[in-house]
Amino acid sequence: MKKIVCLLLSAVMTLSLLAGCGSSGSAASSGGEEKDTLIIAVDEDISGLDPFAQNTSLQNTYTILNYDSLLSLDPATGAIQPGLAESYDIISATEYVFHLRSGVKFHEGQDLKASDVKFSLERAAASTGMASKVSQIDHVEVEDDQTVRIFLNTPSTTILNNLAFCGTSIMCEEWCNANKDSFKNNGTGPYKFVEWKPGESVTYERNDDYWGEKGAMKYLEFVVKTEANSRTIALETGEIDVNAAPATIDFPRFESSEDIELYSVPSTQVAYMSMSYNYEPFQKLEVRQAIAYALNKQEIIDGFLDGYGVVKTTILGSGQQYSDDSIPGYEQDIEKAKQLLAQVGYPDGFSFDLAIRGESRSVEAAIIQSQLAAIGITVNIKKMEGAAYTDLAMNEQMQANLGSWQPATSDADNPLRNLLYSSSKASSNDSRYNNADYDAILDAAIQETDPAKAQELYSQAQMKIYEDIPMIPLFAYYWNIAANKHVKGVVIPAVGDAMVYKNMYWE
Amino acid sequence: MKGMAKYILHRLVLLIPVVIGVSFLIFFIVNLAPGNPAQMIAGAEASMEDIQRIEEELGLNKNIFVRYFEFMRDFILHGDLGTSYYSDKAVVTAYFERFPATLRLAASFIIVAVALSLPLGILAAVKQYSIIDRLSSFVALIAVSMPNFWLGILLILLFSEKLGWLPSGGDKYWYSIILPALTIGLQMMALMTRMTRSSMLEVIRQDYVNTARAKGLSEKIVILKHALRNALIPIITSAGSLFVDCVGGSVVTETIFSWPGVGKLLVDSISKRDLPMVIGFVTITTIVITICNLGIDIIYALVDPRIRSQYASGK
Numbered sequence: 048m049k050k051i052v053c054l055l056l057s058a059v060m061t062l063s064l065l066a067g068c069g070s071s072g073s074a075a076s077s078g079g080e081e082k083d084t085l086i087i088a089v090d091e092d093i094s095g096l097d098p099f100a101q102n103t104s105l106q107n108t109y110t111i112l113n114y115d116s117l118l119s120l121d122p123a124t125g126a127i128q129p130g131l132a133e134s135y136d137i138i139s140a141t142e143y144v145f146h147l148r149s150g151v152k153f154h155e156g157q158d159l160k161a162s163d164v165k166f167s168l169e170r171a172a173a174s175t176g177m178a179s180k181v182s183q184i185d186h187v188e189v190e191d192d193q194t195v196r197i198f199l200n201t202p203s204t205t206i207l208n209n210l211a212f213c214g215t216s217i218m219c220e221e222w223c224n225a226n227k228d229s230f231k232n233n234g235t236g237p238y239k240f241v242e243w244k245p246g247e248s249v250t251y252e253r254n255d256d257y258w259g260e261k262g263a264m265k266y267l268e269f270v271v272k273t274e275a276n277s278r279t280i281a282l283e284t285g286e287i288d289v290n291a292a293p294a295t296i297d298f299p300r301f302e303s304s305e306d307i308e309l310y311s312v313p314s315t316q317v318a319y320m321s322m323s324y325n326y327e328p329f330q331k332l333e334v335r336q337a338i339a340y341a342l343n344k345q346e347i348i349d350g351f352l353d354g355y356g357v358v359k360t361t362i363l364g365s366g367q368q369y370s371d372d373s374i375p376g377y378e379q380d381i382e383k384a385k386q387l388l389a390q391v392g393y394p395d396g397f398s399f400d401l402a403i404r405g406e407s408r409s410v411e412a413a414i415i416q417s418q419l420a421a422i423g424i425t426v427n428i429k430k431m432e433g434a435a436y437t438d439l440a441m442n443e444q445m446q447a448n449l450g451s452w453q454p455a456t457s458d459a460d461n462p463l464r465n466l467l468y469s470s471s472k473a474s475s476n477d478s479r480y481n482n483a484d485y486d487a488i489l490d491a492a493i494q495e496t497d498p499a500k501a502q503e504l505y506s507q508a509q510m511k512i513y514e515d516i517p518m519i520p521l522f523a524y525y526w527n528i529a530a531n532k533h534v535k536g537v538v539i540p541a542v543g544d545a546m547v548y549k550n551m552y553w554e
Numbered sequence: 555m556k557g558m559a560k561y562i563l564h565r566l567v568l569l570i571p572v573v574i575g576v577s578f579l580i581f582f583i584v585n586l587a588p589g590n591p592a593q594m595i596a597g598a599e600a601s602m603e604d605i606q607r608i609e610e611e612l613g614l615n616k617n618i619f620v621r622y623f624e625f626m627r628d629f630i631l632h633g634d635l636g637t638s639y640y641s642d643k644a645v646v647t648a649y650f651e652r653f654p655a656t657l658r659l660a661a662s663f664i665i666v667a668v669a670l671s672l673p674l675g676i677l678a679a680v681k682q683y684s685i686i687d688r689l690s691s692f693v694a695l696i697a698v699s700m701p702n703f704w705l706g707i708l709l710i711l712l713f714s715e716k717l718g719w720l721p722s723g724g725d726k727y728w729y730s731i732i733l734p735a736l737t738i739g740l741q742m743m744a745l746m747t748r749m750t751r752s753s754m755l756e757v758i759r760q761d762y763v764n765t766a767r768a769k770g771l772s773e774k775i776v777i778l779k780h781a782l783r784n785a786l787i788p789i790i791t792s793a794g795s796l797f798v799d800c801v802g803g804s805v806v807t808e809t810i811f812s813w814p815g816v817g818k819l820l821v822d823s824i825s826k827r828d829l830p831m832v833i834g835f836v837t838i839t840t841i842v843i844t845i846c847n848l849g850i851d852i853i854y855a856l857v858d859p860r861i862r863s864q865y866a867s868g869k
């Protein structure tokens with residue numbers, strides 16, 4: 048018996064010795080050697096390699112490393128700048144000519160030609176994820192190797208925002224046709240795709256022949272760590288250098304830590320509560336007003352986001368084009384709310400189902416539930432699985448829900464149209480708002496080339512949302528990145544949903 | 555051994571109706587569940603036309619029985635379980651890319667569990683009611699009462715954060731498997747220690763053990779060679795069923811430790827309504843589990859000659 052116990056003890060000791068021999072694998076601890084890989088932890092994995100297959104922020108983050116579009120966005124300001132196209136001419140409201148830079152090569156060696164642009168835009172139109180981004184394009188003509196002419200089927204100024212978005216990335220026609228059965232990355236971007244280990248990591252290598260400002264680090268390795276705690280711990284031990292999705296609950300730890308820097312800026316992702324016109328009580332404007340007067344948005348931010356949020360009175364994020372933060376909000380006024388309800392026949396309140404997707408908004412829903420209880424309204428929180436939640440909207444069975452919108456492009460039209468335009472019924476117009484005046488404002492604004500006039504129109508649209516209350520904008524999330532103090536060049540973009548990593552480096 | 559070969563063949567043939575039944579059930583359940591896969595793929599900005607176009611491309615607008623027929627035809631004739639809606643990868647390829655990681659994880663659970671529970675269980679049985687017995691019961695109770703995700707995070711906090719010995723996740727180094735193995739292995743050990751102890755206790759009481767002692771054999775040989783051998787069947791049963799539980803994927807462990815196994819991929823596919831992946835994974839898992847169960851039954855035969863002859867004679 049003693050022998051067995053001895054054997055066991057020595058086995059455990061040996062094991063722990065071996066474990067101790069290997070360090071925790073942090074590249075950071077290797078002194079003297081210059082660090083050439085920046086390790087970033089992300090909270091999920093991509094589902095596939097094709098940038099056009101799905102419009103998700105993680106995929107877009109990778110796409111902008113690998114590919115370029117005709118135009119690009121300045122991360123700090125969100126302004127549209129030249130990309131693969133050095134310049135463009137607006138021939139008419141429906142005709143644009145783009146002049147491509149010369150000498151640009153794809154990572155696999157092919158030269159960039161105008162025919163690649165035509166191919167890529169047509170590929171996007173036939174794709175599953177990016178078709179809506181090129182739906183305004185009627186057809187594309189190739190004039191010569193450096194010149195592309197794009198014809199729109201409707202006058203639109205947002206085509207420029209769409210062409211600055213990575214969903215219209217330019218791919219190599221020859222390469223894509225040769226790799227039709229199994230997509231392989233080949234872009235013109237600042238980083239080359241190295242490999243994808245599904246469920247584990249994605250690795251990129253700097254493109255030293257890049258036509259523009261070269262990437263700072265030689266290698267970028269994105270590791271998948273789905274559990275928030277393990278991302279936090281990995282950052283503290285130095286196993287990773289950047290935590291792309293820190294949990295707000297860990298912020299005090301980061302802020303008091305000497306080794307970690309927290310970057311936190313208001314994002315363009317705005318959360319809202321939507322009330323459906325299909326549900327009888329919500330058909331009365333006074334009921335919507337009452338609910339707006341009953342809510343205390345700051346309390347929601349404090350309780351749900353630990354203060355890391357900004358109250359919003361408009362659905363457009365502050366960095367979004369034509370957002371108008373002067374739109375008034377409804378200051379909490381319980382008495383007024385009760386009066387309004389009584390006015391339209393609900394002196395004792397009523398009840399409704401508030402649908403939320405998954406677990407993430409449950410604290411927020413509970414806060415709203417208690418705020419509305421103060422005016423006699425009973426909120427039934429319905430936590431739903433993602434696909435079932437979407438189905439509820441599509442089958443016109445939603446009563447109210449908590450949603451949010453993160454515009455992938457920088458234009459005002461994106462959120463205003465997707466969320467509230469009458470024909471956006473598929474899944475995003477939760478409230479089923481159907482207002483011809485609102486539609487008309489958006490249709491006029493999208494064609495308006497004078498920025499001052501466009502601002503007027505978009506402010507009108509935002510005011511209309513304030514007056515009709517199809518939805519109540521609640522708050523803008525903060526975009527947070529936690530990184531090791533040695534990581535420099537962290538810039539959180541002002542618009543879009545793709546984080547910019549190409550300028551980050553280790554010092 | 556001819557009888558054994560016949561037995562194995564018989565079991566493999568039985569696999570066919572099982573797989574057909576399971577794939578039928580899962581195909582219809584997944585297709586009739588709420589949620590529109592085309593809408594999930596197309597995303598929030600898609601128009602109704604985009605969604606309909608994708609439905610056509612994926613064949614979702616065809617009659618469900620036609621689709622089931624096409625699915626079974628491709629599966630039986632070509633071994634093709636379809637292609638993921640998201641990654642263009644064949645389901646079979648995607649599964650076997652991640653399956654080795656899951657298999658290694660499941661094996662590591664059992665190795666940890668057996669390595670710890672066998673000696674502890676034997677000791678507890680041999681020295682019944684002693685300190686060792688009571689201590690092992692106590693430790694087992696704690697291990698089994700802890701939620702596994704909590705234990706996992708505690709282990710990460712200790713070994714990764716405080717001590718810096720082990721990585722907090724991923725499968726990068728050979729020692730990355732240690733923390734995930736301990737998380738579930740310790741809980742399995744708790745269950746198996748009790749099983750081993752009670753199985754050994756039953757055997758030790760038998761007359762033949764006393765006979766062996768009377769013949770003058772050392773206590774060590776009596777316990778380890780004679781008693782243990784006979785106590786093995788229930789131990790193999792519990793180890794086997796615990797292993798089979800995990801071979802389909804341990805979602806919680808894979809999530810906490812970002813372990814690239816099939817469990818997490820399956821759960822993600824369900825959320826995204828990646829139907830071919832869900833149906834394909836469940837079908838493949840059925841086959842894998844059935845083969846593992848067959849493997850366990852073969853191990854019984856290797857260990858116990860009485861069972862061996864039972865199989866051979868066609869019982």
